[in-house]
Amino acid sequence: MNKAEKKILRDVIFYVAHHNKYLWWELKRQILDSGYQIFYPRQGEFDLVAEGALMRLRSHEKQALILEWQKSNVDHSEVTSEQIVLSYVPLIIEEVVKRATTAAYRTTNW
Template sequence: MNKIERKILGPLVSRVRLSHTNAWWELKYQTYHNGFQLYYPAQDEFDYGIKYQLNNLSASDFSSLEKEFQKAETNNPIERERIINYYSKVVIEELIRRAQIAGYRTVNW
């Protein structure tokens, strides 16, 4: 994530994390006890919440994300659904990164 994306998506990641605390604990547990994986089963629990939050971004925030997406995808047509799918993956990666950090800080499992 670049600076603009982090400014917009950072609070969104926090809202998604706080909206599903049980899945957050499970994700922390899986990242801590299983080590690095390409896929964690608990990450699926966040898909709906992420897409919901991305669809409800303000018009200015979404247009900023659209501009950032357009910088990377210059040849392909820009569609709202492609932008949401791309940034939902970015948000999942950030959730996993935060879960790994939080897992190492957790004392009592």
């Protein structure tokens, strides 16, 4: 995810990360207990929230996201705008996990 995409998705990422305090806490705890993993069980619970948040983006934000996607992907054939927007779900989840990792190692009171 480049800087422009992060700027567009900044509020979405924050919302997804903090929509449920308990889930956020559990993800941080899994990261702290397990160390680096490719996938944490709790991170899958953020997927539907990320999809919903992306679908609620304003039309100009969706268009800006689609333009950024088109800049970095040569093949535009047979891909709908909805598919492009939803392709950002794993990137949002990756950013949430990054933020949770940072937060986990900063947390002192468990």
